[in-house]
Amino acid sequence: AQSVTQPDIHITVSEGASLELRCNYSYGATPYLFWYVQSPGQGLQLLLKYFSGDTLVQGIKGFEAEFKRSQSSFNLRKPSVHWSDAAEYFCAVVFTSGTYKYIFGTGTRLKVLA
Amino acid sequence: DADVTQTPRNRITKTGKRIMLECSQTKGHDRMYWYRQDPGLGLRLIYYSFDVKDINKGEISDGYSVSRQAQAKFSLSLESAIPNQTALYFCATSDWTSGRSNEQFFGPGTRLTVL
Numbered sequence: 001a002q003s004v005t006q007p008d009i010h011i012t013v014s015e016g017a018s019l020e021l022r023c024n025y026s027y028g029a030t031p032y033l034f035w036y037v038q039s040p041g042q043g044l045q046l047l048l049k050y051f052s053g054d055t056l057v058q059g060i061k062g063f064e065a066e067f068k069r070s071q072s073s074f075n076l077r078k079p080s081v082h083w084s085d086a087a088e089y090f091c092a093v094v095f096t097s098g099t100y101k102y103i104f105g106t107g108t109r110l111k112v113l114a
Numbered sequence: 115d116a117d118v119t120q121t122p123r124n125r126i127t128k129t130g131k132r133i134m135l136e137c138s139q140t141k142g143h144d145r146m147y148w149y150r151q152d153p154g155l156g157l158r159l160i161y162y163s164f165d166v167k168d169i170n171k172g173e174i175s176d177g178y179s180v181s182r183q184a185q186a187k188f189s190l191s192l193e194s195a196i197p198n199q200t201a202l203y204f205c206a207t208s209d210w211t212s213g214r215s216n217e218q219f220f221g222p223g224t225r226l227t228v229l
Contacts, residue, residue: 092218102218
């Protein structure tokens with residue numbers, strides 16, 4: 001079955017430290033891949049997306065993500081975290097063969113220590 | 115995103131009541147979606163509509179219905195609310211005609227509590 005997994009429910013990092021949030025999917029072909037961020041009390045905002053081409057994609061707010069087909073992963077990274085990055089992050093995957101499915105992971109809540 | 119608005123933003127209701135959540139968008143997008151968000155479960159798709167005459171069930175449509183009154187409006191109804199429908203509800207839109215159909219734009223959410 002098609003699925004999206006974010007294995008880390010909570011992550012805590014110090015301000016200035018690097019960050020990597022994990023996302024794995026289960027699918028036979030390459031899906032469309034997204035990362036969204038949700039600040040407290042807000043809706044979701046798109047950080048970046050991957051459809052095809054270069055497997056390292058750049059997004060807003062200094063984030064990047066790398067698609068690794070062999071690992072069925074699309075991990076989100078940031079070299080230096082800012083306190084304002086504290087939020088919940090969702091990986092989302094669109095599966096396009098057969099019935100249209102837009103599936104979100106369960107989210108990773110990021111806490112940033114000053 | 116201010117281009118996607120949801121009303122009300124907060125609602126408290128009682129079991130058995132009929133509730134309607136409304137979504138409007140000024141982005142000119144053809145596709146609209148309703149999700150619910152529960153802690154630890156992420157967002158789950160309730161219904162989606164690819165145009166005014168197209169309505170599709172999502173992952174968790176039981177207990178919900180929708181109406182696409184116009185391209186810009188997509189409402190979600192709970193015919194007889196129950197406590198486990200307490201959640202944060204999001205409307206989203208996307209634009210097929212621009213080729214960016216898979217990038218979704220979210221409203222601010224409606225927090226619904228069913229007592």
